Amino acid sequence: MCCDLRRFFVALILLRICQHAAASTSFPLAKRNCKGHCGAVSVPYPFGIGQGCYENKWFEIVCRNSNSSDQQPILFLPSIKRQVTNFNLGYFFSLLVLTKFYIQSPLKHSGCSIGDADSSLNLTGSPFFITESNKFTAVGCNNKASMKATGLQILGCETTCGNKIRSYKDANESCIGYKCCQMPIPPDLQVFDATVDKLEPGKEGCQVAFLTQLTLSGSLFTPPELSEYNEYTTMELEWRLDLSSMSSTVLLCKNNTFGDGYQCSCTDGYEGNPYLPDGCQDIDECRIPHSHNCGMNKCVNVIGSYRCEKTLSAILGGTLSSGLFLLAVGMWLLCKVHRKRKAAKQKKKFFKRNGGLLLQQQTHVLQCSVNRTKLFSSGDLEKATDKFNASRILGQGGQGTVYKGMLEDGMIVAVKKSKALEEENLEEFINEIILLSQINHRNVVKILGCCLETEVPMLVYEFIPNRNLFDHLHNPSEDFPMTWEVRLRVAWEVADALSYLHSATSVPVYHRDVKSTNILLDEKHSAKVSDFGISRSVPLDDTHLTTVVQGTVGYVDPEYLQSNHFTGKSDVYSFGVVLIELVTGGRPVSLLRPQEVRMLGAYFLEAMRNDRLHDILDARIKEECDQEEVLAVAKLARRCLSLNSEHRPTMRDVFIELDRMQSKGKGTQIQAQKGEEHDHIHISIPESMSLSYTSPDIVVENSSFLPDSKPLMPHKTQ
Numbered sequence: 001m002c003c004d005l006r007r008f009f010v011a012l013i014l015l016r017i018c019q020h021a022a023a024s025t026s027f028p029l030a031k032r033n034c035k036g037h038c039g040a041v042s043v044p045y046p047f048g049i050g051q052g053c054y055e056n057k058w059f060e061i062v063c064r065n066s067n068s069s070d071q072q073p074i075l076f077l078p079s080i081k082r083q084v085t086n087f088n089l090g091y092f093f094s095l096l097v098l099t100k101f102y103i104q105s106p107l108k109h110s111g112c113s114i115g116d117a118d119s120s121l122n123l124t125g126s127p128f129f130i131t132e133s134n135k136f137t138a139v140g141c142n143n144k145a146s147m148k149a150t151g152l153q154i155l156g157c158e159t160t161c162g163n164k165i166r167s168y169k170d171a172n173e174s175c176i177g178y179k180c181c182q183m184p185i186p187p188d189l190q191v192f193d194a195t196v197d198k199l200e201p202g203k204e205g206c207q208v209a210f211l212t213q214l215t216l217s218g219s220l221f222t223p224p225e226l227s228e229y230n231e232y233t234t235m236e237l238e239w240r241l242d243l244s245s246m247s248s249t250v251l252l253c254k255n256n257t258f259g260d261g262y263q264c265s266c267t268d269g270y271e272g273n274p275y276l277p278d279g280c281q282d283i284d285e286c287r288i289p290h291s292h293n294c295g296m297n298k299c300v301n302v303i304g305s306y307r308c309e310k311t312l313s314a315i316l317g318g319t320l321s322s323g324l325f326l327l328a329v330g331m332w333l334l335c336k337v338h339r340k341r342k343a344a345k346q347k348k349k350f351f352k353r354n355g356g357l358l359l360q361q362q363t364h365v366l367q368c369s370v371n372r373t374k375l376f377s378s379g380d381l382e383k384a385t386d387k388f389n390a391s392r393i394l395g396q397g398g399q400g401t402v403y404k405g406m407l408e409d410g411m412i413v414a415v416k417k418s419k420a421l422e423e424e425n426l427e428e429f430i431n432e433i434i435l436l437s438q439i440n441h442r443n444v445v446k447i448l449g450c451c452l453e454t455e456v457p458m459l460v461y462e463f464i465p466n467r468n469l470f471d472h473l474h475n476p477s478e479d480f481p482m483t484w485e486v487r488l489r490v491a492w493e494v495a496d497a498l499s500y501l502h503s504a505t506s507v508p509v510y511h512r513d514v515k516s517t518n519i520l521l522d523e524k525h526s527a528k529v530s531d532f533g534i535s536r537s538v539p540l541d542d543t544h545l546t547t548v549v550q551g552t553v554g555y556v557d558p559e560y561l562q563s564n565h566f567t568g569k570s571d572v573y574s575f576g577v578v579l580i581e582l583v584t585g586g587r588p589v590s591l592l593r594p595q596e597v598r599m600l601g602a603y604f605l606e607a608m609r610n611d612r613l614h615d616i617l618d619a620r621i622k623e624e625c626d627q628e629e630v631l632a633v634a635k636l637a638r639r640c641l642s643l644n645s646e647h648r649p650t651m652r653d654v655f656i657e658l659d660r661m662q663s664k665g666k667g668t669q670i671q672a673q674k675g676e677e678h679d680h681i682h683i684s685i686p687e688s689m690s691l692s693y694t695s696p697d698i699v700v701e702n703s704s705f706l707p708d709s710k711p712l713m714p715h716k717t718q
Contacts, residue, residue, distance in 0.1 A: 098273065468520050
């Protein structure tokens with residue numbers, strides 16, 4: 001019903017518009033007592049034919065008779081020595097546009113039967129510019145065409161008649177290199193001087209380059225040997241007048257006009273050539289469709305405007321219109337109430353489908369331990385993220401999109417808009433929310449709440465402002481140099497967080513996507529482990545978790561790839577790659593390295609085997625680092641990267657080793673502080689819930705791999 005009502009009013013508006021008759025107005029374009037046409041072409045002032053009929057010598061037009069009696073006269077612009085083909089006398093809204101005109105464009109030939117007479121154009125010092133609507137165009141086989149644009153900038157393209165084209169359809173629909181090519185030009189261009197060469201020397205053929213407004217395609221392509229390329233094509237120019245000086249402004253922008261520094265325009269209610277004295281004349285708005293809003297009232301034209309006078313039919317029509325308006329308002333209010341009820345019903349449906357009732361039930365059962373997870377409404381998060389404005393996006397990937405938001409209390413948060421949640425994963429998804437809400441560690445990003453009344457569930461996290469570790473390593477900032485001391489501290493904090501997840505909780509939690517992009521730095525540059533979208537909790541009696549392989553290229557445990565069995569040692573392997581990043585400053589995957597060592601882990605292990613650690617050490621820390629500490633961290637990383645997981649240390653062992661290095665020479669204060677945080681934390685999980693599951697994919701910047709997937713390739717952001 002609401003849609004039908006909208007269609008009715010759209011039709012009513014269109015009907016009222018169509019009731020106005022079209023009216024055309026003709027105004028003089030040339031100066032008084034001057035010739036206004038050359039053949040069928042109108043010549044607008046400031047151009048002119050004859051002495052005193054043009055603004056200055058740049059705009060003088062010479063009208064010549066053609067050599068043939070059956071052809072139109074020729075317009076010639078002596079100031080640039082070019083033939084004018086036409087003037088653009090179009091309208092933009094109610095303003096007459098006079099700034100564009102067309103000339104015969106020069107062509108640059110190579111290997112053709114005709115020469116290159118007049119093959120360049122130089123407008124420097126003139127008021128004329130080549131418009132951006134022109135395209136640099138090259139035609140002919142074996143063509144390599146180029147031209148100087150602005151400054152040191154050179155643009156060009158190449159054409160071939162071979163089979164090196166994506167498809168026959170592409171060749172017929174666009175000029176992309178098959179027989180012809182086109183590309184845009186920069187603004188404010190005043191010089192055209194092309195160079196045409198052969199792609200393959202020795203091959204015969206005719207090549208041509210030029211500027212034109214026409215858009216070519218393979219199906220409309222004309223071989224350059226034909227006669228139409230022997231002389232000229234059409235190029236669009238625009239002219240600009242310097243109205244900045246008072247004398248020029250007084251001379252050109254006079255009665256009923258205004259200037260913008262380069263051109264004059266008629267004021268509202270007037271139309272015509274604004275460069276002529278009294279060229280802007282009053283228009284009859286009552287005769288021109290859409291130029292007045294009198295509606296059913298009588299329109300009366302006045303100088304520069306119009307007025308509306310009421311009539312009996314207008315009064316009756318107004319009464320009817322008022323009635324229709326009130327009816328429309330009433331129907332709109334009914335539609336609004338209906339939409340609100342429908343939206344509320346839809347929210348309840350989504351809340352139930354996304355596991356909201358299950359979350360409320362489990363939260364009630366575990367109220368003593370689950371007291372930090374808040375249920376946000378969709379309105380709260382829309383307001384916080386400015387309706388999920390694209391400018392608020394912090395990151396996006398295979399699992400969903402993360403937006404920056406601000407809650408009503410002024411708190412800055414990160415809102416993760418997940419992808420669709422499968423019904424069979426509801427219980428596991430709610431289990432994950434409850435699990436993460438109970439994790440309390442200063443080096444783990446906290447989950448603040450969720451929203452389940454939308455089509456896809458959304459999670460709300462604390463906002464971490466200072467980028468991620470990957471950015472700091474590979475896009476360094478002078479504000480925060482990544483010294484060896486900072487790197488060692490970050491490694492120690494991350495190991496502390498992972499050790500806490502593995503062994504300091506009653507239910508071990510495996511992160512499963514440990515990487516430098518998932519390690520954020522807060523306002524004090526302390527490390528925060530984030531992105532638990534594919535994390536898993538594992539019963540104490542189990543030794544591993546069997547899942548479809550997921551993770552990020554360069555960090556995934558090779559043993560996990562082969563067996564599909566994820567253990568705590570798989571997180572240790574990924575952390576070992578992070579340690580190598582900190583030591584070497586290298587990327588996890590690099591095509592610049594030989595194929596066998598493209599993975600950073602393989603590259604590092606080869607260097608260690610050949611005693612070349614110093615060669616791959618990050619140059620930014622070579623001078624100031626403690627060599628013994630670096631060697632110790634490198635040996636620890638080598639143990640973490642052992643292909644046999646049984647030979648790897650636990651995360652607890654890794655943390656203890658890094659803690660020993662971090663605390664060296666600093667007393668036992670740090671150990672005492674961290675010891676307090678490693679007290680055993682009991683995480684409550686309802687007995688009805690399975691702990692071995694595959695949770696929904698809601699992680700940003702995460703890549704998933706099936707067991708039979710193709711060989712691992714580098715992540716696009718790395």
